[in-house]
Amino acid sequence: MKYCKSCKVNYDTTLEHCMLCNCELEEIENTEATYKFSEIKKRSNSRFFYRFFFFINIISALISIYLDYSANGFPLTWSWVVAINNLYVMVMFIILAIPTMWTSKLTKVLITTVMLVLLIGLAIRDYYWAIDYVLPIVVATNILLITILIITNKKKWYDYFASLIIITVIGLIPGLLNLIHLTHEPLPSFICFVYALITLMGIIFLPSKSSREEFKRRFHV
Amino acid sequence: MKKKKYWYKLDNAGKIFPAVSKDDRSNVFRLSFYLDETIDPVVLEEAVNKVLPRFETLAVQLKNGLFWNYFSSNHRHFVVDKEPAELCKYFKPMNNHGFLFKVYYLNNKVTLETFHALTDGAGALHFLKSIIYHYFKLRGFKIDHEGSILSEKPYSKKESEDNFVTNYDKNKRRNLQEEKAYHLEGEHFSHHWVLLLKAKVDTKALINLAKTKYHATITQFITALLAYSIYKETNDFIGNKKPLKIFVPVNLRPYFDSVTLRNFSLYIKGTYDSKKTDWTFDEMLALTKEQFVDQLDKDKLQSRISSLVGYEKNIFIRILPLFLKTIAFKIGYSVLGESISSCSISNLGIVTLPIECDHKILDVDFVNAGYGLAMTLISLHSFTNITLSTPLKDLSIINHVISFLVDEGLEITLDTNYKEGYDEIL
Numbered sequence: 001m002k003y004c005k006s007c008k009v010n011y012d013t014t015l016e017h018c019m020l021c022n023c024e025l026e027e028i029e030n031t032e033a034t035y036k037f038s039e040i041k042k043r044s045n046s047r048f049f050y051r052f053f054f055f056i057n058i059i060s061a062l063i064s065i066y067l068d069y070s071a072n073g074f075p076l077t078w079s080w081v082v083a084i085n086n087l088y089v090m091v092m093f094i095i096l097a098i099p100t101m102w103t104s105k106l107t108k109v110l111i112t113t114v115m116l117v118l119l120i121g122l123a124i125r126d127y128y129w130a131i132d133y134v135l136p137i138v139v140a141t142n143i144l145l146i147t148i149l150i151i152t153n154k155k156k157w158y159d160y161f162a163s164l165i166i167i168t169v170i171g172l173i174p175g176l177l178n179l180i181h182l183t184h185e186p187l188p189s190f191i192c193f194v195y196a197l198i199t200l201m202g203i204i205f206l207p208s209k210s211s212r213e214e215f216k217r218r219f220h221v
Numbered sequence: 222m223k224k225k226k227y228w229y230k231l232d233n234a235g236k237i238f239p240a241v242s243k244d245d246r247s248n249v250f251r252l253s254f255y256l257d258e259t260i261d262p263v264v265l266e267e268a269v270n271k272v273l274p275r276f277e278t279l280a281v282q283l284k285n286g287l288f289w290n291y292f293s294s295n296h297r298h299f300v301v302d303k304e305p306a307e308l309c310k311y312f313k314p315m316n317n318h319g320f321l322f323k324v325y326y327l328n329n330k331v332t333l334e335t336f337h338a339l340t341d342g343a344g345a346l347h348f349l350k351s352i353i354y355h356y357f358k359l360r361g362f363k364i365d366h367e368g369s370i371l372s373e374k375p376y377s378k379k380e381s382e383d384n385f386v387t388n389y390d391k392n393k394r395r396n397l398q399e400e401k402a403y404h405l406e407g408e409h410f411s412h413h414w415v416l417l418l419k420a421k422v423d424t425k426a427l428i429n430l431a432k433t434k435y436h437a438t439i440t441q442f443i444t445a446l447l448a449y450s451i452y453k454e455t456n457d458f459i460g461n462k463k464p465l466k467i468f469v470p471v472n473l474r475p476y477f478d479s480v481t482l483r484n485f486s487l488y489i490k491g492t493y494d495s496k497k498t499d500w501t502f503d504e505m506l507a508l509t510k511e512q513f514v515d516q517l518d519k520d521k522l523q524s525r526i527s528s529l530v531g532y533e534k535n536i537f538i539r540i541l542p543l544f545l546k547t548i549a550f551k552i553g554y555s556v557l558g559e560s561i562s563s564c565s566i567s568n569l570g571i572v573t574l575p576i577e578c579d580h581k582i583l584d585v586d587f588v589n590a591g592y593g594l595a596m597t598l599i600s601l602h603s604f605t606n607i608t609l610s611t612p613l614k615d616l617s618i619i620n621h622v623i624s625f626l627v628d629e630g631l632e633i634t635l636d637t638n639y640k641e642g643y644d645e646i647l
Contacts, residue, residue: 010634020620037638040306099315
């Protein structure tokens with residue numbers, strides 16, 4: 001135990017000087033005082049690297065757009081592809097850095113990647129391959145993957161439920177694109193739509209008490 | 222019988238926390254017990270996992286619904302960790318097997334840090350007492366629980382009740398308008414580090430001082446003391462347009478006959494005008510007493526509960542998708558939440574333990590790391606720990622609080638998480 005003559009307080013810690021007046025503390029008891037907390041260690045500011053990563057990507061996009069504009073004027077050509085990729089890398093970084101369940105991460109990664117492909121398609125003014133093939137195949141594969149996970153890991157099925165609902169609803173989009181004649185090759189989109197619809201109907205109408213409970217939880221207002 | 226699968230809607234107090242919590246606003250509070258022996262982490266982990274199924278409202282994980290978050294049962298194994306250097310550190314439940322509380326060990330100390338969405342101080346204290354009781358039992362001690370350890374009592378459904386909702390009365394709603402409060406500003410410690418200064422005083426001497434000399438309760442006396450210290454030690458309070466507002470959470474359980482383990486507390490506040498330039502301590506104390514008596518009225522408390530629950534029952538708020546609610550909460554909290562309070566004082570009262578357990582617990586910590594300055598009180602054996610915690614480097618207010626207590630004749634023993642040399646790191 002130590003004592004500060006100036007502040008008239010005892011100290012039960014390892015300090016040599018009083019925190020309040022900075023006077024030297026006197027030893028008043030022979031018992032050894034201990035520091036009762038974990039010591040903080042000097043560490044670098046790791047956020048700088050995150051900020052630097054985002055800064056580099058934004059600069060890369062802006063320089064590309066400037067160079068493209070300087071050389072070719074409007075409409076921009078190759079710089080869109082670079083900028084979209086810079087954006088994609090930043091979004092992917094955020095998705096992977098935030099700790100969530102890996103099925104949720106996978107769904108987000110696939111949606112972001114499909115968006116990347118569609119945007120690149122739009123940038124190069126040839127997006128049919130992205131709409132006709134990439135979108136329906138990726139979405140249908142993801143629905144299949146999560147369905148398999150739910151069937152094989154029944155204990156955790158409710159953990160995958162949100163991802164399944166989101167990806168199933170997205171799975172209906174290719175069918176709508178067919179309807180408004182935005183697709184050249186309608187078959188993959190049609191298959192994806194039907195598969196998503198069947199899955200959604202299954203989720204809603206399968207007479208399982210636990211799925212009804214899960215609906216109640218997820219949609220309570 | 223207890224259910225194996227269960228889920229809860231978040232209570233009124235807890236709804237906002239998942240949206241607004243971050244590194245420098247963790248909304249985590251700490252309770253620690255110092256034992257008379259070095260902690261065995263293996264036994265501690267076993268004790269936590271033994272106790273956890275009994276505490277249904279704590280054995281949960283936070284899930285996202287379309288409109289609201291909710292708590293879903295969590296049967297994963299809980300893992301204890303070594304105590305980190307930061308107090309009330311923000312943690313991601315995903316990295317904690319989904320659980321919204323942490324149990325740490327360090328030398329002879331067991332620490333429970335709880336995310337406020339889960340429960341308040343009273344609920345967390347029940348949980349920590351049960352953990353410690355089972356820890357001693359697993360260590361081979363024969364201890365009679367004397368009816369004061371919740372895990373040894375049969376489970377009651379009332380423990381899981383949302384008493385904000387059960388005490389909601391549509392007709393008692395009123396408009397809750399809060400003016401903005403004066404804020405303590407200054408340089409912060411880096412790495413979201415929070416300074417703790419614990420002043421240990423004799424409980425009888427403190428009661429004597431508050432009751433005999435000032436005719437006040439301990440909470441009224443300490444609130445007035447903090448207000449007076451802020452008035453004396455800050456140079457921008459006088460003349461500031463905003464009043465000083467000290468928030469004091471009140472345990473609502475005794476008022477509404479509740480045994481819930483979920484959040485069930487509400488703030489009352491001491492408000493002090495910044496236009497008055499000649500405050501004395503006695504004036505501040507008289508005002509504090511008057512305000513507390515006025516606000517600690519069951520009807521008024523129920524009226525506030527009804528108003529708060531009324532917001533969440535609003536159909537437009539209810540049908541707003543969760544991601545929009547989250548954005549609204551973030552904006553609302555930064556505009557209103559923090560700005561209406563200057564600092565807080567939380568008094569958890571006396572910790573009662575079975576007699577054999579009581580002998581084996583040497584000390585207790587209760588820390589609420591808020592912005593500005595947070596003060597807590599907790600009593601064990603014959604002493605009371607008044608803990609001041611702040612992310613600010615300026616210690617003048619803390620200095621004034623301690624000096625005042627010393628001048629009033631209290632013998633004080635200080636402890637802190639500060640060490641010489643920390644100035645270079647923080």
